[in-house]
Amino acid sequence: MRILVTGASGLLGLNLALSAAKVLGGGHQIFGTVKDHALLPEAFTAISIDLRIPGAVGRLLEQTQPDWVIHCAAMANVDACEADPGQARQLNSDLPTELAAHVARGGARLVHISTDAVFDGQRGGYTEEDTPNPLGVYARTKLDGERGVAQMDPRAIIARVNLFGWSLSGARSLGEFFFSNLSAGKRVLGFTDVYFCPLLANDIAPILIQMLEKRLSGLYHVVSRECTSKYEFGVHIARRFDLDESLITPASVADASLKAPRSPNLTLRTDKLSAALGASPPDLSTGIEGFYTLYQQGYPQYIKGMEIRD
Numbered sequence: 001m002r003i004l005v006t007g008a009s010g011l012l013g014l015n016l017a018l019s020a021a022k023v024l025g026g027g028h029q030i031f032g033t034v035k036d037h038a039l040l041p042e043a044f045t046a047i048s049i050d051l052r053i054p055g056a057v058g059r060l061l062e063q064t065q066p067d068w069v070i071h072c073a074a075m076a077n078v079d080a081c082e083a084d085p086g087q088a089r090q091l092n093s094d095l096p097t098e099l100a101a102h103v104a105r106g107g108a109r110l111v112h113i114s115t116d117a118v119f120d121g122q123r124g125g126y127t128e129e130d131t132p133n134p135l136g137v138y139a140r141t142k143l144d145g146e147r148g149v150a151q152m153d154p155r156a157i158i159a160r161v162n163l164f165g166w167s168l169s170g171a172r173s174l175g176e177f178f179f180s181n182l183s184a185g186k187r188v189l190g191f192t193d194v195y196f197c198p199l200l201a202n203d204i205a206p207i208l209i210q211m212l213e214k215r216l217s218g219l220y221h222v223v224s225r226e227c228t229s230k231y232e233f234g235v236h237i238a239r240r241f242d243l244d245e246s247l248i249t250p251a252s253v254a255d256a257s258l259k260a261p262r263s264p265n266l267t268l269r270t271d272k273l274s275a276a277l278g279a280s281p282p283d284l285s286t287g288i289e290g291f292y293t294l295y296q297q298g299y300p301q302y303i304k305g306m307e308i309r310d
Ligand SMILES: NC(=O)c1ccc[n+]([C@@H]2O[C@H](COP(=O)([O-])OP(=O)(O)OC[C@H]3O[C@@H](n4cnc5c(N)ncnc54)[C@H](OP(=O)(O)O)[C@@H]3O)[C@@H](O)[C@H]2O)c1
Pocket: 006, 007, 008, 009, 010, 011, 012, 013, 033, 034, 035, 036, 037, 049, 050, 051, 052, 071, 072, 073, 074, 075, 076, 077, 091, 113, 114, 115, 116, 117, 142, 161, 162, 163, 164, 172
């Protein structure tokens, strides 16, 4: 099996490529694309490419000849998307649409990664049947990406995720935010009125692999079966890492003067996924335990060690 992961220097892509190598074992070849990062991982072959360059997508597929493509590359910083809507559209809408068109012609199976943020978060408990109502540039461009992929490649899986984990920068996920600030004794805000259902990034690969093996297609919510507020999430992290939870001040997102609009209640239902796989995705305690275990095993340093610096 030949597997191509785009965005393999990102929070999701890197953990996914590493976990896929572990889950699948030997005999499989994994390729991971990077753009601004130079990586030398043992578990997969890193390919440096800017996927916005005309012809790059076709050349990448020609070079790697994948059976499965898991598309994680994106402009995933919501404030950066608000500041540069043109680039957000190019990366979050046009690129996945182009990739899906190529993949559909070539016969590989595609998983396109999308987001819970396609909903406005006024209600929560969203299913795949609910109508999205994206609030900002990031969410709008991601929703258009979903639609482009579905149109070009109806066999594709579109996975709406939310996640946390260890990243190359050490600062890409909310888990890392709470861990590093609390470790440094710094006070932080924890939003009591923003809800989400994050999965540990490393737990996403086994789920997507099962979905591919079962030849699923269409839209799925791939998030934790348990949801929480961002404040409670911080408290969970503090307790597991034995850090001072009183440094987290309960606050409203309205107090934080963030640039891009945030949807308050992004709790998603995972019934469709659970029915298709015959098992529910992990709960929050399992994810946080996994995050802690990786820390104890030196995983944050391990991934940083893959980076080639000038
Ligand atoms: N993080 C979250 O909490 C979250 C929540 C919901 C959904 N998602 C979705 O999950 C997916 C992955 O997000 P993430 O947080 O892992 O993102 P990330 O950490 O920001 O990583 C983005 C990846 O895209 C690559 N990339 C950016 N521009 C590129 C280009 N022009 N050509 C090729 N590659 C390019 C980056 O490469 P370089 O870094 O090497 O430049 C990096 O590998 C996205 O689809 C996002 O919408 C994320």
